[in-house]
Amino acid sequence: MTDFDFPATVHPVASFPRLRVEVPLFDSRVAAGFPSPAEGYIQRPIDLNEFLIQNQPATFIVRAEGESMIHAPIQPDDFLVVDRSLSPQNGDVVLAVVDGEFTVKTLRIAKQRTWLQAENPAFPDLEISEEREGLVWGVVTGSFRRFAYARTRSD
Amino acid sequence: MPLALVDCTSFYCSCETMFRPGLWGKPVVVLSNNDGCVIARSPEAKALGVPMGAPEFQWRKRLRDWNVAVFSSNYELYGDMSARVMTVLRRFSTAMEAYSIDEAFLSLDGMTWAQLAACAREIRQTVRRWTGIPVGVGVGTTKLLAKLANRAAKQGDGVLVLDHDSPAGHDLINGWPTRELWGVAGRLAARLADLGILTAGSLRRASRSLIRQRFGVVGERLVLELNGVSCLELEEVEAPRQNLCGSRSFGRPVTELEELRQAVTVHVERAGEKLRGQGLAASAVCVFLLTNRHRPDLPQYNPQAGRELIVPTAFTPELMGECQRILSAIYRPGYRYVKAGVLCLGLVPVEEKQGSLFREVDPAQEEKQRRLMAAVDALNLHHGRNTVRMATAGFEQRWRMRQDRKSSCYTTCLAEVPVARVY
Known part of the structure; x- marks a missing residue:
């Protein structure tokens, strides 16, 4: 469990609590002939769901634990966005199932072999073979985190 | 008019195992609200002979000995997964009826039989791949035939297109027992059997006037639907009493939260009335909003979110508080909404919970509560949602005790998402 203080009350399907940034985004384009500034330029608030999620019904969030992908870069406790509708390709970061566990x-x-490569020299690659079956659960399309000091602060 | 009936295979169990790869291919069951009895079984649990409705306390030892994974019901998870499945299905048809939490009828107009078969397979593959939930797809020209095809598909590869005029279609219908037909309960099947009607085939060829005379319009509809004459429009059949849905399109597009609030208020009041009228209580509620999908030129936003209730309830103020909070969370300005709806899930007979919670309540007291409910409904309508929230106090501990083996809300709560080991 994380020490995040996300409200345990309502969990919208299409958005994460507190992840929407209610900051108006100002359009930097200048329309010639309209000297009067800001009015009319305020766009919809930034929506991080829109940024992170392309296909909502096929997208799931998981939390990473461990350091084998540190150069991806994926740090411990990063949240990962996983899209199941994408076909996994060579070089994609994937959420895989190996020996009954998510990794x-x-x-x-490659031509003769398929393997899961760690992005940290201290960790071995996982060969997928007849002895060790592997399955791609979904393609990791993004990640997000809040810095530790921000998790507890509210001032 | 070809229709597909899509239903999720062992839906609750599929939701539970989706995020637990270690349980794939293993027996899994989900328990009812009180952890009382088995309400869902994975195919492996069925194969072990665990019956539907098996009381947990009677089966505890066997479930343990057989290494069956046992879960308390997690309607927040099931509600979210259901919304995902329904969202994917809507891509395949403009007309769809979400018939229950894990079933939907889709209109597939204008396709040849070959196209229907390809489409049915694509539906199955897409839902499975995108959401992880396995589904069966049955296609027929009426709801009854689609339902029959769906059930028959379970014996095959999960997809069956039933052309009721083809030789294969004749064979299937002729060999189909009446008691296995949708909407034919035990008693109706017995009365049909008295007339010598034991299969869907003989019912199909039966005299319409005779059937109508004996069984009324309902019986006649069965005959017509079996012959490919559609009598049951999309949405015409009432949902089974596991769930209850109230929704209505607006007379004009709505953009303001306050107006949506009024609409949701009306739906919740109706839902509360319906629940009480049938002696049922809801375990969870969902609220959804729809924009006009026939206007692709306008921005689209179709959110749905659910919330599990502290105890199953038919108490309108409590339902109202939850639904209004969900609405506040999912509402976004800048869209033209055409529909709002409320869904009550996991319905249980109110007597079941009275046994444990309200044993000492006398009828006069109950009548008082009922009148209070009516009064609070009115108050809530005029004074806002905060009026009704006090009803939720005090039950939390009891609730927790009854949800011993609940899984995480993997898809709806950031603090509970699945963990991937990266080492």
């Missing part, structure tokens, strides 16, 4: 690795597909 995150870079998918490598």
